[in-house]
Amino acid sequence: MESSSQHTVPRRTPTLEMVAEVAGVSRATVSRVINDSPKVTPEVIAVVNAAIAELNYVPNRAARSLASRKTQAIALIVPESTAKVFADPFFASVVQGVATHLSSTDYTLNLLIASETDPDKTRRYLLGGNVDGALVVSHHSGDHSYTQLGNALPIVFGGRPLQADATDSYYVDADNVHGARIATEYLIGRGRRQIAAIAGPQDMPAGIDRLRGFREALASAGLTEGPVETADFSPAGGADAMRRLLATGQPLDAVLAANDQMAAGAYGALAEAGLRVPHDVALIGFDNDNFGATLSPPLTTVDQSPVALGEEMARKLVQLIAGDPVPRATITPTRLVERTSV
Amino acid sequence: MESSSQHTVPRRTPTLEMVAEVAGVSRATVSRVINDSPKVTPEVIAVVNAAIAELNYVPNRAARSLASRKTQAIALIVPESTAKVFADPFFASVVQGVATHLSSTDYTLNLLIASETDPDKTRRYLLGGNVDGALVVSHHSGDHSYTQLGNALPIVFGGRPLQADATDSYYVDADNVHGARIATEYLIGRGRRQIAAIAGPQDMPAGIDRLRGFREALASAGLTEGPVETADFSPAGGADAMRRLLATGQPLDAVLAANDQMAAGAYGALAEAGLRVPHDVALIGFDNDNFGATLSPPLTTVDQSPVALGEEMARKLVQLIAGDPVPRATITPTRLVERTSV
């Protein structure tokens, strides 16, 4: 391209050295100003900043990383299988929370789809000094297979670990037990007494914890629990589970679904059976997915604020990198969203 | 499984120099092997690779960038306002597409939420040599305010530009005109003759193009178009528009909504009016959002495959960076998803 050499300056991006020259100070001083070193005179700071502004100088990240051995970058790892359900608002929101928090810091966010066929690629990326820390989110699954890397660099997980042997990892999780508990209590408060549940997979923390909250609420109220069927968090699975619930023949005036997708499936199964929501059966979901409001009747559900979860994860990681003391676990609140399915 | 060594060495991450030593060659040669230089003997390549494997060597990105003046990173910019609707599956899918394609390359993805209060931050980031190129996505809006930066570094936009003066930017867009056209033709094919539309904002390319497709189909069929109301792509807006459509008093047996969210709103308004879908009024949406299948009846809609759009954007940018000739515009296909609302 470039037919060069006519005239004109190569117009290279300005370097720290050029700033030093314009400001009439040494490069070290410029560096100090850039990094907010406490020991620089206000006057000098002003002069340097003026030079920076004049030249429109922006520090070169690569050079900085190389010299300081810090990247100012963090990785957000999304396992491939969950990426397929990236359309899942949960994920998108977590990512949003992470990105939002990070934009208030000097960290850069590197989004990584972890290939499951070549897990080493991710591993090498993380160990290759590309980032100062990592965030791992895997929907509902509690997969902490990156735990071992926690010794090599700071890692914060989204969702509590499933295995007990992974308890030394840092994580942020929504208060699933509490959410299921208040949802169930709400049902009870509205006079429902024969409460069934469509539980999530019992090998995932979210599935386990939500069922637990359900049971705790019932126990506290002295109620015997209705039938429980587990499904896979999908609409189709929820519909099936609902049919099985009905097929048990046990009376039932309310159902707690472990997520909104399954609740959506339950609507269909209930309609098939000629049952009306909430008149015959009250229904309550979990996650506060966007579409819940478009169902009819609009779905009452539990909000777990994934954006907050993402922000919390990012905040925690930044602290960890800074070497600040940080608790292993952080639990974000869940709250009931009242609509009209109950 | 390497337990901590009895003797020596702080176990630093291996450098290229160490690889050179182990392989018994110069650093330059190792570098050549790493970068697939054509002029290295197969034997030497083998020896070097063995050393790399033995040491578990991973090149340092910062050093590489600094020396080569390439970052191997690309930025994905999401304007803040749209980030608020990040839960919008459209976005999440585009991001997924981008990330997926990039994971098959050596590029790293830097996700950036562009603060609208401080647009300079993003600008400086892009100009600061942090990335080799950028992707800009702004839902439905056609905002190409970063166009000017296109001269400083390669940029690919999601969605066609709204202003004619931005025609020199590179972009990928879904074939909205075609999508609306086939949806309308489908309605016609099913015997509908009084077809109305809930159009999107007429200051957004997606809104404009979809209405255009609708009109083209009607004109081709020699049908006069039913009433058209525009709304803001939201469910509430869609519901309102539907009410206005009904209030016109004009007969109408089908409605094309410019997106699924508005279609969802229309369901409610139709139900209020005692009209049944699809018996009285056929309804068709656009976007193929996840929740469409959970509506009852399930919504027939147009799929625009945002994942493909994201992949296409990434592919295009990578080519642009490589200096390959690339067409300004790339249009991704749209297709009808038949369900039962028609």
Add this chain to the structure above:
DNA sequence: ATGAAAGCGCTAACAT
């Protein structure tokens, strides 16, 4: 085909 050596732009001791 391979090696030697000079940086890339910055930070971090160490001086002063």
Add this chain to the structure above:
DNA sequence: ATGTTAGCGCTTTCAT
């Protein structure tokens, strides 16, 4: 408080 001086780990002419 500011300047000097080495590198950080890699790529890239230029020799050979």
